[in-house]
Amino acid sequence: MNLVTPPEHPFAQFVRILGKGKRGARNLTREEAREAMGMLLDDKVEDTQLGAFLMLLRHKEESAEEMAGFTDAIRARLQVPAIDVDIDWPTYAGKKRHLPWYLLAAKALAASGVRILMHGGGPHTAGRLYTEQVLEQLDIPLCRHWQEVGSALQQGNLAFIPLGDWMPPLQRMIDLRNTLGLRSPIHSLARILNPLSARCGLQSIFHPGYQAVHREASRLLGDTAIVIKGEGGEIEVNPDATNHLHGTANGINWDEEWPALSAQRHVKPETLDVAHLQAFWRGEAEDSYARLAVLSTMALALRGLGTPREAAFAEAQQRWDNRLQSN
Structure with a gap:
């Protein structure tokens, strides 16, 4: 035989x-x-x-x-057209403790002329509020292909495209989370991709130690990037904590420590009410945590584009104050 x-x-x-x-x-x-x-x-x-x-x-x-x-x-x-983008803004974690204030930071920056591409992997963990779930309420364009992205950026400097519409195999791997019982490295990888070669990629990695790995990966790729431990895993500066910025530009790594902006920790809300997000954007509601989170996250993006920290905060305040007039 x-x-x-x-x-x-x-x-x-x-x-x-x-x-x-x-x-x-x-x-x-x-x-x-x-x-x-x-x-x-x-x-x-x-x-x-x-x-x-x-x-x-x-x-x-x-x-x-x-x-x-x-x-x-x-x-x-990737088969992508040449689209000019300032900030690549991956959003894959979802929020469970606080509202997604980073979305208002992105909207205000876009209203002031900063071109931002956001991309995400959809709701995959119960109990979290994801970017995709509030796009319509916040008038952020949901795009299904790169041509729509280009049009949205041309019209309003802000666009969101689901990962599944431009890299379906990666979305399939992310969707295995509930089958395998654990998040896979694809959740982290998606934050590095910067598909349109933006001037700066922002990344949020929650688990300690991973920030330096992501920064080094971006350096190896020749990208400009800032990696933080964002609130809830999203690109949102936590104003109640010290924030360490892991940056890289022109092949050189840099680090910066931003002190907490609040002397006392804010109490987290009992529920995540998107209506409160909308009211704060319109200036109809005040929220000290939201104000600090939005302004510091805007400053983070401006820092990524080369503005020094002190000037970035002052510029963020000015852009936020003018957000409705810009529209």
Whole structure:
């Protein structure tokens, strides 16, 4: 009887690299990460391999070189028109303690002429309020393709496009969260992608230690970026805490510490009422936490565009005061 050994699947090598025990396992090189993500995007991987790969990465914790290699593969497959963008603003976490005040910061910046692309992965965790759920109430354009993004930016300097509309395989991986029981590294990776090559990418990474990894990945990619531990995982400066900015520009890393803006911590609201968000935008309601969160988040974006901290806060206040006149 002639027994033939079946050939090994080409993707198996990458699972083996990550999962070969405490002494045998290692990080992927940037080139290996690029090849592995390319196979995932081109649907050349079995579902069992996909799940194993994502969870091994999650357990090991991804490296900057891996994140850069994954991004290389994604950008190589992107078909995007030339659209001028100032700020790339990924929004994938959702909020559960406070309202998404970062959306008002983005709206005010856009009203003053800053061109902002937002992108997100949809509601995937119960009990959180996601950007996609409040776009209509805040008059933020929901775009389904890059042409719509270009038109929205031309008309109002602000656009949101779901990840599933420009990189469906990544959205599928994010949607595995409830199947696998854990978030995969794709949730973090989406924050680095900067699909339209904006002048600055803002990133929020909640878990300690990951901020420096993300900053290094952006540096390897040649991007300008600021990474913070944003409130709830979103790009929103927490005014009740000290905020550390991990920045990179022109291949050089920099760090900046922003002190807390409030002497006492604010009490979180009992419910997340979007109507309060709208009222604050119109100037019909006052909220000390919201005011500080919005202004400091606007200053963060301006800092990313090169404005020094003190001037960024003063400029943020001026732009916020003029937000309704600009419309």
